[in-house]
Amino acid sequence: MSITIQICGAARTVTGSCYLFDTPAGRFLVDCGLFQGSKTLKALNYGAFPFRPSDVNAVLLTHAHIDHSGLLPKLTREGFAGPIFATRGTIDLCSYMLPDSGNIQETEVAVLNRRNAARGRAAVTPIYTQADAIAALDQFRPVEYQAWYPVIPGVRARNWNAGHLLGSASIELEFADQGDDGRPLRVLMxxxxxxxxxxxxxxxxxxxGLDYVFCESTYGDTDRPSTTSALRxxxxxxxxxxxxxxxxxxLIxxxxxxxxxxxxADLADLMARGDIPAAPIFLDSPLAIRATEVFRRHTASLDPAVDLDRLLTSSQLRFTxxxxxxxxxxxxxxxxxxxxxxxxxxxxxIRHHLKRWLWRKECTVLLTGFQAQGTLGRFLQDGAKAVRIQGEEIKVGARIRYIDEYxxxxxxxxxxxxxxxxxPIRRGLFIVHGEERALGGLLNRIAERILPTAQIFTPMLDDAYDLSTAAPTSVDVARRRRLAPDAVVNLDWHNDMSKLVLDINDQIESAADDRARGVIVRRLRRALEQAGT
Structure with a gap:
């Protein structure tokens, strides 16, 4: 009896987490996330799944972040009718995050369609709607940590606290009678x-004591200095x-x-201690406001050393x-x-606040987490002198700062x-959910020291493997890759175009006089004419 896995997302990139398991008894997914980053990657959200949603019997969700859960409403709308297993914390967060994501899809498409109408372009439809997201919530089923639950015939699972987010889990899978000497095959996501x-x-x-481990590698090439809560x-x-x-x-x-x-929590604590000036803290996110209430309801499952309820009701906090x-x-x-x-x-x-403040030297933008390739945050982190926000060019005059301790x-x-x-990991380790440098960095750390190099695999998007053989075997199936490998890992032409427009404007603005500006324009026009011949 063969067991195959197809890597449908988060391969050489950190978004779009989705893994399809196929057995004779049925098919199930671990995660079904939204792609983020370059327009080329985000276009995958609008395209067809690399499988038929109606053929999927169940989904196991590791956590609520949109790059892991964000395509569930599309999956259910297109025919998936099975259960979505997740911890109670994950379900509570998804009950707000998925409808919010649907609302964002609708709102942003409405803005885009107004621009498209003015430019004579065709209208587009959202990936899914808020109503689709609300409907998907009916299929969630709660599971407890470290308690086995059936997935499909011959497969059971249990969740382990992953320490990443309220309700987050690593998911252990057990496939009956598929290991050596009749032992179950054990896989950890x-x-x-x-x-x-x-x-x-x-x-x-x-x-x-697993047969296979699929491990994320977001910061696989990073060695952070040791830290404590006081140092953070x-x-x-x-x-x-x-x-x-x-x-x-x-702006944070x-x-x-x-x-x-x-x-x-940290800002409120620092203000209460007098370590920073007292100032209003605007929480300008309806989703974050609702998520904050979820955290207050789940304080018993979080670190008891943090008085979260007190800190989240600070007098300086303003909900907008x-x-x-x-x-x-x-x-x-x-x-x-x-x-x-x-x-x-x-x-x-945040984009509206950036449009108002980013060009001003009085402003500070503090980045506090991973910025994926092709995102506006990544361009700011990498020192861009100007960026485009909602079609407008904005000069970067603000201080751009970054701390990684959150x-x-x-x-x-x-x-x-x-x-x-x-x-022991008996058959193999798959490194996923990381960009090229991070993935390579983790590979270099563990090759031969933790596992033999021959037992470590770094799949590309849409790769598939048979896990029931003595070692994972690449499956040559009649499927077309949705993207060429270099399109996954590199910036796309949209990013290049935005940078080109900014560079042209810089060159024209810095030219000595109108005559010099005219020379630049004529050279550009000749280049365009030559490209068209």
Whole structure:
């Protein structure tokens, strides 16, 4: 009886997590996430799944982040009718995150279609709607940590705390009578692994003695300095004091779930201690506001050393839920703090605040998490002098700062220890959910030290393997790759086009006079004419 897995996302990239298991008894997914980053990657969200949703019998969800859960509404709308197994924390978060994602799809498509109409272009439809997302919630089924539950005939699963996010899990799979000597075949899907010093979460856990492990590698090439909660708050305090000296806004793009709650807790604590100036903290995200209430309901499952309920009710905290409330922040002068989604600056209200503040030297933008290739946050982190936001060119005059101590992901040494703790790993380790450098960095750490190089695999998008053989065997099936490998890992022509437009404007603006500007324009026109011949 063969068992195959197809890697349908998060291969050589950190988004779109999705793994299809196929057995004679049925098919199931682990995760069904949204692709983020370049337009080429995001286009996959609009295309067909590399499988028929109606053929899938169940979904096992590692956690609520949209790059792991965000295509579930599309999956259910297109015919998937089975259960979606997840922890209670994940279900509670998804009950807000998925409808919010549907609302974002509808809102952004409405804006795009207004622009398309003005340009004579065809209208587009959203990936899914808020109603689709609400309908998908009916298929969620709660599971407990470290308790076995049936998935399909001959397959059972249990969840282990991954230490990454409220409700996050690594998922252990057991396939009956598929191992050596009639033993069950055991597979572990890591999900996202949290770091050792996470503010709200307990340390990640997991089983040992597995046949296969699929492990994320988001920060596989990174060695973070050792940190403590006191050191993390000290670094944040210094960034806040420096921002306050500018007498403008401190913009913190942050993921609405967990990153935001961690930042609020530390900012409120620092203000209460007098370590930073007291200032209003605007939580400008309806989703983050609702997620904050979920965290308050689940404090019993979080680190008991953190008085989260007290910190999340700070007198400095301001909730701005409506659009009018959000717009009213623009009237403020002087130092204030705005926390808004998205964490990679690619959607949500943070973009409106960036348009207002990014060109001003009084402003500080503090990035607090991973910025995927091709996102606006990544361009800012990499030192862009100008960026395009909603079709407008914005000069970067603000201070761009970055701290990595709020990351929800384990770094390279922590991933290495987590993998080592899963041994013995009898048949193979698959490294997924990482960009090229990170994936290669983790491979170099563990090859021969933890596992023989021949037992480590780095799949590409849409690769498939037979796991029931003595070693994983690549499956040559009649399927077309949705993207060429280099299109997954590289910036696409949309990114190149945006940079070209910015570079042209810079050259024209810096030209000595109108005659020099005319020379530039004529050269560009000749280049275009030559390209068209």
């Amino acid at each position: 890591s999900g996202d692994i949290g770091p050792d010093a996470k503010l709200l979460e307990l340390d990640p856990e997991g089983p040992t 708050r000290s670094h944040l305090a210094q960034e806040v004091r420096d921002a306050a000296a500018g007498r403008g806004a401190l 793009p942050a993921f609405a779930v967990e990153r935001t709650q961690e930042l609020i 839920e409506t659009v009018d409330e959000s717009k009213s922040i623009a009237r403020l002068t002087g130092f204030h703090i705005i926390i808004a989604a998205s964490g990679m600056c690619d959607a949500g209200r 990351s929800g992901h384990a770094d390279g040494p922590e991933l290495e220890r987590w993998i080592a703790s899963r041994r």
